[in-house]
Amino acid sequence: HPEGAFLDIVAEMGLAMAYDAQARAVRVNHSGIDLRAVRVDCRDIPDMLPVLATLGTFARGRTILENIRHVRLKESDRVAAMLQLNRMGGRLNIDDDRLTIDGVGQLRGAKLSSFNDHRILMSLAVAGSRADGQTTLTYPNAYRISYPRFLDAMRSIGVPMSVVDRPANGQRTASKAPLLKPNAAAATTLIEQLRKHAGERPDELAVVEAAEDHDRVLSWGALNDRVDRTATLLLQLGVAPGESVAFQLPNSLDFVVVALAALRVGAICCPLMPIFREREVLFCLRRSRARVLFVPDQARGRHYAGEVAALLGETSVFSGDLPLRLEHVIVAPSGRKVHPLPAPDNAAGVAWLHFADAVAQITPDGAALDRRAAAPNAPAQLLFTSGTSGEPKGVLHRNDVLMRAAAMEVEHLGLNAQDRIFIPSPLAHQTGFLYGMWLAVGMGVAQIVQPAWNAERALRALNEWDGTFVQAATPFLADMVNAVEGGARPPAALRIFVATGAAVPRGLAERATRILGAAVCGAWGTTESCLGSLAAPSDEPAKVWGTDGRALRGIALRIRDDDGRTLPAGEEGNFEVKSATMFEGYVDHPEWTAAAYTDDGWFRTGDLAVIDESGYVRITGRVRDVINRGGEKVPVGEVEQLLADHPAVAEIAIVAMPDPRLGERACAFAVLRERAAFDFARMQHYLDACQVAKHYWPERLEIVAELPRTSSGKIQKYVLRERAKGLRPQERAKEPVA
CATH class of the missing domain: 3.65.10.10 (Enolpyruvate transferase domain)
Structure with missing residues (x-):
C-alpha cells in the first residue's frame, strides 16, 4: 500500500x-x-x-x-x-x-x-x-x-479528548452584514457575493455534497479558490464573455464550482438536465453554441463521457443550419472506476480533459479574472426546459433578475443568515439552481446538495447538517413524510418546505406540517418568470393548504377570460403575471417570446387559475389541458384535488380522451398507495359522495405504477394524452361498492 x-x-x-x-x-x-x-x-x-x-x-x-x-x-x-x-x-x-x-x-x-x-x-x-x-x-x-x-x-495513551454537544445553531457564524433587499441584490452579482463571503469567513462551511455513502465539503475560502482555478482553466480554453458554458453534471460540488466559474469569467451558465439523452444534449449544445462541455465520467448507470464520444463520432452533427461548435469536453470524476478519455478522432478534433488533472495544473490568475467581472445586468443563465409539452425551450436570464428573484423569496419567507439550504432538486432545474445554489451563495449560507434522491438519505443529511429550508417538488415532500411515518428520524432543524411543480394536496400539506414539524408553503413559478406566488410560514394554514400562495411583493397577478376581460375574485380564467423577474427571451425564437406576452406586457403563463378575495392563487389546470366535454369544460384541477384526498390514491392526473360524439371525455391515471383497493366503480361512488356533477367525472380510470414526470416533478400530461388516444370510456357502475 x-x-x-x-x-x-x-x-x-x-x-x-x-x-x-x-x-x-x-x-x-x-x-x-x-x-x-x-x-x-x-x-x-x-x-x-x-x-x-x-x-x-x-x-x-x-x-x-x-x-x-x-x-x-x-x-x-x-x-x-x-x-x-x-x-x-x-x-x-x-x-x-x-x-x-x-x-x-x-x-x-x-x-x-x-x-x-x-x-x-x-x-x-x-x-x-x-x-x-x-x-x-x-x-x-x-x-x-x-x-x-x-x-x-x-x-x-493519556490524551484528554471528548465530544461535546454543539451550540444550538450548529457550527456556523452568521454574516454580520444584513441580507440584501431585492433592489440592493439586483445591483450586485453572485460572484461579488461569493468573494465577499470568502474574504470575511474563509473557513466557514459553504457547500456539502451529501452522497449516499460519504459527504464532501468546501469552505467559502476553498470554494472560492476552486472556482478561480476552474475559471482560469476556462480562460485558457478561450471562453469569451457572454458565451455559454454547458455542463451536464449531477448535484455535486463540481456542479457548484463549474457554475460559479462560468460566471467568474463573464460567461453564461448552461446546465443540462442529467436525464437528457443524446438527442436533447445535441439540441441544447447546438442552440447554446457552447464550445466547452463538462460531463461526469459516469453516474447512475450511465457512461456520460462515452455517450458524448458516440455523439461526436457522427460527423453530420458539425454541419447543417445549426452546427455543433463543441471544442472541449471536460470529464469530472464520479466513481472509483475511471474510463480512459476518448481520443480526439472525430471530424472536429474535440479535445478531452480530465477535470481534476486539468485544475490541478492551474495557478489562478486573479488579475485576469477580475478584468472579466460582469455587470449586474449581464446574461447569466440559459436553461432548457424539459417541458410538459415536449420540445425544450432555451430560457435566458440576467444576473440582476436572478439576484432580485432570490432576494424576494428571502424577504417573503423571512429567511436569515442562520438558515441552511438543502437541495434535493436537480441543480440543472430552476428550483435547484436559483432557489437552492444561487439562493445559498447570495445569502452567504451553507448549501447541502444531494446527488441522487433518496428520502431516508435526505433526512439523515438534514439532521447531520442542520438543514432548515427545502424547496422542491411535491413528490419529494410526500416521500419524506412517508419515510418518517416508516420510522426515519424527522428533520429536527427543518422549518420551511416550499413545494413547487404542482399544488400540494390539502391532506398531504396537513400531514407534512404535523409529521415534519415544518411550515409547508405552496408556490407557483416558471422557468421564465421565477416565483410569482408563494405562501409564507405566518399565513393561516386554511389559506395556505391547497393553494399556491399569494403574490410576492412587487409582482402583479391577474385572471382574464378568453376575450381579454379581467375577471373578479373567485372566477377561473387565464393566469397572467407582470414582474421584474421575467426572462430575456427564448434563444433563437423571438416569435415565441413575443407570443408569450399580451399586448399590454403581461406574461401568459398558460395556466388556468382562480384568485380569491385574499389574493391566494389556486392553479386549476393548463389551458391546453382543458377538457371540453360536448361544450362543457371539466374543472380538471378541482376533480384532481378531490381524488388526491382519497385514502387509496397516492397520485392522480386527468387528461382528455378523444371521443367521436362529445369531442373529449376525462380519463384519470392513478398511482395507488401500497395494498390499497381502488377501481373505476369506487372512484365513481366516491365522487358521487363528494357531490361532484356527473359530467365532470372521469369516464375511464387507468391504474399505473407511476406518472411520467419532468425531472423537476411536473407531470407530463402530453405523455398521458398520447396514451389516452387509444382508450375508450368504461361503463358507469350501477350499484354502490363497499
Whole structure:
C-alpha cells in the first residue's frame, strides 16, 4: 500500500517505528521526540499530507511537501484546511505546488474546523494534543468513517479528548452584514457575493455534497479558490464573455464550482438536465453554441463521457443550419472506476480533459479574472426546459433578475443568515439552481446538495447538517413524510418546505406540517418568470393548504377570460403575471417570446387559475389541458384535488380522451398507495359522495405504477394524452361498492 511509505518517512524524521509481523502491529520506541524536517513527494501519497503537516510543525527546520495540487481535490481542500495550524502558531505556507512547514515546536489551542473530513479532524486533533490550552474542532464524529476507535485510542495513551454537544445553531457564524433587499441584490452579482463571503469567513462551511455513502465539503475560502482555478482553466480554453458554458453534471460540488466559474469569467451558465439523452444534449449544445462541455465520467448507470464520444463520432452533427461548435469536453470524476478519455478522432478534433488533472495544473490568475467581472445586468443563465409539452425551450436570464428573484423569496419567507439550504432538486432545474445554489451563495449560507434522491438519505443529511429550508417538488415532500411515518428520524432543524411543480394536496400539506414539524408553503413559478406566488410560514394554514400562495411583493397577478376581460375574485380564467423577474427571451425564437406576452406586457403563463378575495392563487389546470366535454369544460384541477384526498390514491392526473360524439371525455391515471383497493366503480361512488356533477367525472380510470414526470416533478400530461388516444370510456357502475 502506498501509505506504507509513512514508516520510512517518520524514520527519516527521527522516530523509530517498525512493523512487528508477529504482533501484526507497528511498534513505536522513543524517549522524547526530536523530529527532523524532511522533503516528501505527495504525488502517490496524497492522504498523508495532513498528518505530515502536523509532524512538520513539531520538527526542526523546514519540511517541504511537494506535488500537492491534487490533494486540494479530496473530501475537502486538505491543503487549505491544514493552514489552520497557523492559527495555533504554526508557520505553513503554500508555494505553487508545494506546502512548506517551518517547525515551531509548541502550539497554542484554537477553534478549528474539520470540514467533516476524517483525516483533517484526526491530524488537527493530534496537533491540539501538544498545544497549550483547549483546541476545539467542528464535526467531531468525522473520524468514524475510517478509524472508529480513534477517540478511545487517544484516551488510552493519556490524551484528554471528548465530544461535546454543539451550540444550538450548529457550527456556523452568521454574516454580520444584513441580507440584501431585492433592489440592493439586483445591483450586485453572485460572484461579488461569493468573494465577499470568502474574504470575511474563509473557513466557514459553504457547500456539502451529501452522497449516499460519504459527504464532501468546501469552505467559502476553498470554494472560492476552486472556482478561480476552474475559471482560469476556462480562460485558457478561450471562453469569451457572454458565451455559454454547458455542463451536464449531477448535484455535486463540481456542479457548484463549474457554475460559479462560468460566471467568474463573464460567461453564461448552461446546465443540462442529467436525464437528457443524446438527442436533447445535441439540441441544447447546438442552440447554446457552447464550445466547452463538462460531463461526469459516469453516474447512475450511465457512461456520460462515452455517450458524448458516440455523439461526436457522427460527423453530420458539425454541419447543417445549426452546427455543433463543441471544442472541449471536460470529464469530472464520479466513481472509483475511471474510463480512459476518448481520443480526439472525430471530424472536429474535440479535445478531452480530465477535470481534476486539468485544475490541478492551474495557478489562478486573479488579475485576469477580475478584468472579466460582469455587470449586474449581464446574461447569466440559459436553461432548457424539459417541458410538459415536449420540445425544450432555451430560457435566458440576467444576473440582476436572478439576484432580485432570490432576494424576494428571502424577504417573503423571512429567511436569515442562520438558515441552511438543502437541495434535493436537480441543480440543472430552476428550483435547484436559483432557489437552492444561487439562493445559498447570495445569502452567504451553507448549501447541502444531494446527488441522487433518496428520502431516508435526505433526512439523515438534514439532521447531520442542520438543514432548515427545502424547496422542491411535491413528490419529494410526500416521500419524506412517508419515510418518517416508516420510522426515519424527522428533520429536527427543518422549518420551511416550499413545494413547487404542482399544488400540494390539502391532506398531504396537513400531514407534512404535523409529521415534519415544518411550515409547508405552496408556490407557483416558471422557468421564465421565477416565483410569482408563494405562501409564507405566518399565513393561516386554511389559506395556505391547497393553494399556491399569494403574490410576492412587487409582482402583479391577474385572471382574464378568453376575450381579454379581467375577471373578479373567485372566477377561473387565464393566469397572467407582470414582474421584474421575467426572462430575456427564448434563444433563437423571438416569435415565441413575443407570443408569450399580451399586448399590454403581461406574461401568459398558460395556466388556468382562480384568485380569491385574499389574493391566494389556486392553479386549476393548463389551458391546453382543458377538457371540453360536448361544450362543457371539466374543472380538471378541482376533480384532481378531490381524488388526491382519497385514502387509496397516492397520485392522480386527468387528461382528455378523444371521443367521436362529445369531442373529449376525462380519463384519470392513478398511482395507488401500497395494498390499497381502488377501481373505476369506487372512484365513481366516491365522487358521487363528494357531490361532484356527473359530467365532470372521469369516464375511464387507468391504474399505473407511476406518472411520467419532468425531472423537476411536473407531470407530463402530453405523455398521458398520447396514451389516452387509444382508450375508450368504461361503463358507469350501477350499484354502490363497499
